[in-house]
Structures are given as structure tokens and as C-alpha cells.
Amino acid sequence: MVLWFPDWPVTALLRDPTAAAVLPRGDPATAPIAVVERNVVVACSPAARAEGVRRGQRRRDAQARCARLTVVAADAARDHRVFGPVVSAIEERAPGVQIVRAGLCVLRARGPARYYGGEVEAARMLLGVLAAQELFGVRAGIADGPFAAEQAARFGAGMDVTSRPDAVSIVPPGGAGAFLAQLPVAVLADAWAVLGAGDDLVGLLARLGVQTLGEFAALDAERVRERFGERGIRLHALSAGRDARQVAPRTPPPELHREVAFEPPLELADQVAFGMRIAAEEFLGRLGALDLVCTELRVELTGERGERSERVWLHPAFFDAAAVVDRVRWQLGEAQGSALGGGVLTSGVALVRIVPEAVDEASAHAPAIFGAGAEERVHSALSRVQAMLGHRGVLTPTIGGGRWLAERQVEVPWGDRAVLRHDRARPWPGSLPDPLPTTVFPEPRLVEVTDASGAPVRIGERSALSAAPAVLAVDGRVRAIEAWAGPWPVAERAWDELRRRAAHRFQMVDADGLAWLLVWEQDEWRVEGRYD
Numbered sequence: 001m002v003l004w005f006p007d008w009p010v011t012a013l014l015r016d017p018t019a020a021a022v023l024p025r026g027d028p029a030t031a032p033i034a035v036v037e038r039n040v041v042v043a044c045s046p047a048a049r050a051e052g053v054r055r056g057q058r059r060r061d062a063q064a065r066c067a068r069l070t071v072v073a074a075d076a077a078r079d080h081r082v083f084g085p086v087v088s089a090i091e092e093r094a095p096g097v098q099i100v101r102a103g104l105c106v107l108r109a110r111g112p113a114r115y116y117g118g119e120v121e122a123a124r125m126l127l128g129v130l131a132a133q134e135l136f137g138v139r140a141g142i143a144d145g146p147f148a149a150e151q152a153a154r155f156g157a158g159m160d161v162t163s164r165p166d167a168v169s170i171v172p173p174g175g176a177g178a179f180l181a182q183l184p185v186a187v188l189a190d191a192w193a194v195l196g197a198g199d200d201l202v203g204l205l206a207r208l209g210v211q212t213l214g215e216f217a218a219l220d221a222e223r224v225r226e227r228f229g230e231r232g233i234r235l236h237a238l239s240a241g242r243d244a245r246q247v248a249p250r251t252p253p254p255e256l257h258r259e260v261a262f263e264p265p266l267e268l269a270d271q272v273a274f275g276m277r278i279a280a281e282e283f284l285g286r287l288g289a290l291d292l293v294c295t296e297l298r299v300e301l302t303g304e305r306g307e308r309s310e311r312v313w314l315h316p317a318f319f320d321a322a323a324v325v326d327r328v329r330w331q332l333g334e335a336q337g338s339a340l341g342g343g344v345l346t347s348g349v350a351l352v353r354i355v356p357e358a359v360d361e362a363s364a365h366a367p368a369i370f371g372a373g374a375e376e377r378v379h380s381a382l383s384r385v386q387a388m389l390g391h392r393g394v395l396t397p398t399i400g401g402g403r404w405l406a407e408r409q410v411e412v413p414w415g416d417r418a419v420l421r422h423d424r425a426r427p428w429p430g431s432l433p434d435p436l437p438t439t440v441f442p443e444p445r446l447v448e449v450t451d452a453s454g455a456p457v458r459i460g461e462r463s464a465l466s467a468a469p470a471v472l473a474v475d476g477r478v479r480a481i482e483a484w485a486g487p488w489p490v491a492e493r494a495w496d497e498l499r500r501r502a503a504h505r506f507q508m509v510d511a512d513g514l515a516w517l518l519v520w521e522q523d524e525w526r527v528e529g530r531y532d
């Protein structure tokens with residue numbers, strides 16, 4: 001029995017909560033969407049199909065058919081991530097599911113058929129389970145082998161098989177060859193690609209005048225072997241309905257997460273942390289039994305009124321029980337603190353769930369023979385200080401991308417991975433070249449720049465100065481300007497009325513030998529940094 005989820009990449013996109021930024025406004029379920037890989041459409045929504053978009057079209061052709069088409073890049077990781085819970089739901093009713101690829105799974109029909117009273121009844125039950133998860137349009141195919149069952153699920157409604165209105169298609173026992181003989185040879189393209197043999201089989205068969213699987217199956221097996229090798233013989237057997245593959249069910253992943261429910265809900269972070277101590281030890285004990293350690297931890301907090309706080313925490317080495325409890329306490333403190341401003345948790349904590357987001361082999365983190373080195377001692381000391389002061393009590397600096405010095409300074413809590421808002425590797429035209437100022441003011445300070453006569457120096461059209469700078473007044477002190485250079489214009493988002501920014505940078509050296517980085521913006525002089 002094969003369960004086929006048509007256009008699964010689109011379904012996964014719509015069900016992925018992290019993909020909201022790439023979805024169109026309004027109701028995405030009714031919008032024309034196409035998932036593209038290598039500029040070729042691999043899946044499209046019903047609305048896009050109604051506009052003439054088809055799988056296999058070039059991206060430009062698809063956009064020509066539908067001007068309002070939303071194009072999203074294919075993401076195999078997203079497809080499998082969203083498909084995992086769906087397979088788990090199927091396994092609760094019919095174990096032994098094999099994932100062929102995201103959106104297509106196969107299982108033995110005999111066991112579910114005996115339990116639920118027949119193959120049709122078993123397939124109908126599974127489709128009902130999927131419909132309860134708002135997965136509609138799924139088709140089931142039943143045949144002697146996985147290949148014929150997949151084709152029955154895909155083409156059963158229009159072929160000579162027992163096709164039912166509830167999207168269940170059955171190929172009679174022993175009838176796989178006759179059913180497959182009607183299908184075009186194009187259905188072999190996916191199987192040929194899976195075998196890693198290039199993409200010339202379907203085109204070559206078409207040039208030879210072989211249009212259907214029946215015609216391909218009628219060819220002499222030795223001639224097929226001479227031209228296409230053992231892979232060709234494999235597809236030749238599939239075309240004839242001889243599919244000797246057995247279902248290889250996946251091994252369900254172990255349940256490594258841990259949940260703690262509080263009744264009644266708890267208000268204080270220390271109470272929740274105390275209640276999580278045993279759970280944290282059990283959580284790490286499960287990982288230890290598999291010789292694993294947790295390097296990324298997902299903490300999910302659920303309030304009494306249904307509010308949720310979810311976050312992934314990182315660790316420079318791996319989590320122990322105390323570190324897990326600390327992360328729960330820190331996250332709860334931040335969630336309740338933001339709630340004072342109308343934020344996340346506004347009621348007591350009813351449920352805490354901890355999940356290992358990333359694990360590593362325990363052997364990779366075993367202590368050295370002669371004890372821990374200096375880095376390990378530093379880590380232990382900083383982790384203890386962080387446990388006392390809170391998550392942001394210990395910060396490490398890093399430099400990001402951008403044009404302005406303040407936005408390039410990023411402070412990362414100890415143990416967290418640096419998530420830079422701007423990529424440092426990008427060119428950033430208009431950014432300041434090295435050497436950079438050693439002192440950068442978080443907020444540029446307002447200063448005055450005047451000429452020799454005491455008149456304010458301004459910048460007019462075409463970056464022209466009204467006069468040469470002579471005096472700099474900063475921090476209540478008047479400094480004579482010995483040398484200056486500039487201006488260097490910085491223009492950002494000229495196309496955006498609300499976020500556009502235009503400024504000019506100057507470097508000025510005073511009589512004491514201090515060099516200053518000044519910015520002229522919106523008719524004001526400000527000092528951005530100082531070269532000490």
C-alpha cells in the first residue's frame with residue numbers, strides 16, 4: 001500500500017510555521033504558489049495549476065502563465081521535517097512505514113487489512129487519519145509491488161483499475177503488468193534518477209519509438225542489458241510488473257524529549273526550575289543511554305491560558321542537568337518579564353517541554369587523559385558566573401556586517417552561537433575601511449563644527465562644504481582641527497521612503513593628536529567613533 005501526497009513541497013511549505021515570511025499575504029492556501037528547484041517547477045498549488053502552471057515547466061514559463069505566482073525555492077530539509085510527524089501519525093494506526101521520499105510512503109497491506117477488515121477499509125482508515133490532520137487530497141494505491149502501487153495512486157482514477165471515489169485505487173492480484181503496460185515511459189524518470197544513472201533513458205526510449213511501459217517490457221531483456229546495463233534491467237522488470245522489492249520499514253526515532261506538567265500551574269521561575277531538576281536528569285539519562293550528549297536544547301513553555309514561549313538554546317560544550325535547569329529559568333524569566341509589556345506568558349506555567357534539537361557523540365566530548373585544559377577551566381568559570389548573573393550576564397563580542405560602526409558590534413551571550421543580522425562577508429559599499437576607530441559610541445554624540453570665523457560648517461548640494469572645518473566642540477570642550485578628510489557619502493535604501501538614509505562621513509584630527517570620525521546627517525554633526 002502506497003500513500004501519495006500530491007505536491008507535497010507546497011503542502012510542507014504551507015504547514016511550516018517558519019515559512020510565513022515567504023508566503024503571500026491573505027490566505028496562502030488559495031494563492032498560486034510554485035516550488036522551484038534549478039529554475040524548474042517541482043510542485044505547484046491547485047490555484048497555480050488552474051492558471052496553467054505545471055510540474056516540469058521552466059520558472060520563466062510558469063511566471064508567464066501566472067503573473068501573480070509566488071515562487072519559493074525547494075527545501076528538502078523542510079519537506080522531510082514536516083513529513084516526519086505525518087508518518088508518525090500513520091505509524092500509530094499501521095506500523096511498519098517506509099519513507100520513499102517526502103510525500104510518498106509505503107507499507108505492507110496484509111497486516112492492516114487483517115486488522116481493519118480489508119485493504120480498502122485499511123486505506124480508508126488511514127486517509128481518515130490524515131484528513132483529521134487537515135491533509136486532504138491524499139491518494140492510496142494497492143498493488144503487488146511498491147512501484148505498481150505508486151502508479152495506481154497517481155494514475156488510478158483514469159486507468160483500468162478498481163478506483164474508488166474515496167481516493168483508493170487497487171490493482172487486482174497478478175494484474176500489475178497489464179495495468180503498467182498502459183502507462184507512458186515517462187513514469188520511469190524518477191526511478192531512473194533514484195538509481196543514479198543520468199536522465200537519458202526516457203528520451204532515448206521515445207526516440208526509439210517506445211512510448212509505453214508495455215512496449216518497453218516487450219523488448220528483449222538481453223538487448224536492454226546491453227544498452228542500459230543492470231539498471232536498465234531493473235526498470236525493465238518494473239515495467240513488466242515484476243517488483244521484488246520488500247518494504248523496509250523505518251525504525252521510529254527514540255523518544256528523547258521530556259515533558260513536565262504542573263498542576264496547579266506555577267507562577268515563580270524558581271518553583272518551575274526546582275520541578276525540572278529530576279526531569280532534566282532523566283532527559284540527559286536517556287541521551288546517555290544512547291552515548292549521546294545534547295548540544296542544542298529546545299525549551300517550550302506553555303501557560304495556563306495557552307500562551308507559548310519557545311526557544312533554542314546553545315551550549316559551547318554540552319548540556320548537563322544544571323545547565324538545562326538554568327535555561328528553563330532564564331527563558332521563563334524573559335517570558336514573564338516581556339509579559340509586563342503585553343508579551344508572552346501572562347499566566348502560570350502549566351507545561352514545560354525540553355527537546356534535544358542537536359546531539360553529538362559522547363565520545364567526542366570525553367575529558368582528556370591528563371585532565372581538562374585551560375579552555376575547559378575558562379568555560380566552567382564563565383558558566384558558573386552566568387548561572388549567577390543570568391543569561392546575558394556574560395557576553396562575548398563579535399563583529400558583524402553593515403555600514404555603521406554601532407550596528408557592526410554584536411554582543412552574544414556566553415554559549416550562544418552568534419546570529420548576525422548582517423552578513424560580514426558581503427561587500428557593504430559605503431562601509432568604513434580599516435583601520436577602524438578603537439572607541440565606538442553606541443549612540444553618536446551631537447557635536448558642533450565651525451569654520452575659522454565661528455560660522456557652522458554645513459554640507460550643501462553635491463557634497464560641497466560651506467567652509468573648511470576649523471573648530472570641533474565635543475563633550476563641552478573646544479578643539480582646534482589640525483587636519484581633516486572627506487566627505488565620504490553613505491546612501492542607504494534610496495528607494496524606501498521610510499527607511500532611506502543619506503549621510504556624509506569625515507575624519508578630523510584635533511590639536512591633541514586625537515582623530516575623530518564624524519557624520520553629517522539631517523543638518524547635524526555627530527561623532528561616531530574616536531581613533532585613540
